[in-house]
Amino acid sequence: MKPDIAQRRAGGKRRTRVAGLGARRKPARLRAAGEAGAVMRAPKVDLGGLDQFTGYVVRRAQVWIFQDFKRALKDLDVTPAQFSVLKIIAANPGIAQARVAEALSIERARLVQMLDRLEAPGLISRIRSAIDRRSHALHLTGEGARMLERLEERIEEHERNVVERLGAKGKSELLRLLGPFLL
Amino acid sequence: MKPDIAQRRAGGKRRTRVAGLGARRKPARLRAAGEAGAVMRAPKVDLGGLDQFTGYVVRRAQVWIFQDFKRALKDLDVTPAQFSVLKIIAANPGIAQARVAEALSIERARLVQMLDRLEAPGLISRIRSAIDRRSHALHLTGEGARMLERLEERIEEHERNVVERLGAKGKSELLRLLGPFLL
DNA sequence: TATTGTTATACTCTATAACTATA
DNA sequence: TATAGTTATAGAGTATAACAATA
Numbered sequence: 001m002k003p004d005i006a007q008r009r010a011g012g013k014r015r016t017r018v019a020g021l022g023a024r025r026k027p028a029r030l031r032a033a034g035e036a037g038a039v040m041r042a043p044k045v046d047l048g049g050l051d052q053f054t055g056y057v058v059r060r061a062q063v064w065i066f067q068d069f070k071r072a073l074k075d076l077d078v079t080p081a082q083f084s085v086l087k088i089i090a091a092n093p094g095i096a097q098a099r100v101a102e103a104l105s106i107e108r109a110r111l112v113q114m115l116d117r118l119e120a121p122g123l124i125s126r127i128r129s130a131i132d133r134r135s136h137a138l139h140l141t142g143e144g145a146r147m148l149e150r151l152e153e154r155i156e157e158h159e160r161n162v163v164e165r166l167g168a169k170g171k172s173e174l175l176r177l178l179g180p181f182l183l
Numbered sequence: 184m185k186p187d188i189a190q191r192r193a194g195g196k197r198r199t200r201v202a203g204l205g206a207r208r209k210p211a212r213l214r215a216a217g218e219a220g221a222v223m224r225a226p227k228v229d230l231g232g233l234d235q236f237t238g239y240v241v242r243r244a245q246v247w248i249f250q251d252f253k254r255a256l257k258d259l260d261v262t263p264a265q266f267s268v269l270k271i272i273a274a275n276p277g278i279a280q281a282r283v284a285e286a287l288s289i290e291r292a293r294l295v296q297m298l299d300r301l302e303a304p305g306l307i308s309r310i311r312s313a314i315d316r317r318s319h320a321l322h323l324t325g326e327g328a329r330m331l332e333r334l335e336e337r338i339e340e341h342e343r344n345v346v347e348r349l350g351a352k353g354k355s356e357l358l359r360l361l362g363p364f365l366l
Numbered sequence: 367t368a369t370t371g372t373t374a375t376a377c378t379c380t381a382t383a384a385c386t387a388t389a
Numbered sequence: 390t391a392t393a394g395t396t397a398t399a400g401a402g403t404a405t406a407a408c409a410a411t412a
Contacts (some may be wrong), residue, residue, distance in 0.1 A: 039279040045286040048274025061364035091231025094220040103228040165363040180348040181244035
């Protein structure tokens with residue numbers, strides 16, 4: 001059984017046994033906290049070992065990194081997902097939508113809208129294939145290529161923020177550790 | 184300038200210069216790929232260095248881990264986020280909603296619905312605080328505590344899957360590396 | 367029959383704003 | 390004035406299903 005937060009807070013070495021429902025000589029506020037109808041006050045929240053679960057830690061790191069990405073690129077208005085699509089198209093000129101979706105594990109139905117938003121400002125082009133008329137060949141436009149360059153500059157700055165927390169050696173260690181998760 | 188995928192594919196050492204728009208003596212299919220209106224065929228997609236960006240790698244790892252979590256707990260129907268809420272409440276009996284939201288970086292407006300879904304099946308209780316009548320004291324019910332135990336068993340299995348890819352030493356390294364991102 | 371791009375639907379999540387009741 | 394819980398809304402993301410054109 002876990003002692004209530006107020007008890008732990010008031011406790012320290014002085015506390016030898018955990019209070020049940022019976023009152024102690026603590027101030028009413030502290031005595032009540034943890035009992036039904038009382039709320040925890042100011043003290044820091046106990047994560048309860050959550051930070052020992054890989055999923056929790058990786059998720060928090062991912063959120064931090066994406067927020068910093070967003071902040072570093074806010075005036076260019078490009079999301080991490082959009083950036084990854086641009087990179088794939090740049091590296092594979094003429095690639096079909098289904099291949100991009102596959103490579104990034106984006107639903108191809110979802111990719112349609114993503115490409116709409118890259119095509120509208122003229123960053124990419126969709127051209128019906130002459131070979132397989134079901135599919136579209138994707139290419140970066142000149143504007144798209146210039147945009148990608150601008151993005152990469154900003155992302156360098158962002159990566160420096162990440163490496164600041166990771167250490168230069170830390171980044172390569174991290175990439176090595178997480179390699180097996182890239183399906 | 185990046186050569187088109189078909190060219191790279193057909194290339195190898197034999198290729199010394201990249202084709203412009205002019206035709207070469209390749210089969211029409213390969214020659215066309217990468218030009219406007221042609222699509223890339225079967226060869227593996229080039230990630231174009233995406234796997235050197237921390238954000239990409241961490242994101243892919245996070246998705247993998249959450250999918251495995253979901254798979255391992257599918258019959259219990261609990262998401263990673265719900266699990267984290269249960270853990271926080273278990274570790275901080277009587278905690279107020281706003282503190283939980285803060286600790287997990289969930290919008291408190293969003294937490295309302297999450298708690299609704301934990302309260303409905305009787306896993307947690309919300310009790311209006313006698314001390315500060317604006318807030319609710321959150322507690323795990325008996326059923327909630329039992330559920331949490333069952334969850335932890337399943338999550339052990341899930342964590343083993345993760346460690347299988349990370350290595351036992353890898354997990355502790357990972358937690359150490361990502362520690363600085365836990366705000 | 368299978369695949370490609372597309373539309374549509376439902377559910378989840380994020381981000382805000384605003385309201386109420388309390389402090 | 391500020392905070393806690395709540396409701397509402399809009400935008401993204403995820404997950405499916407279905408359809409027309411094409412292979």
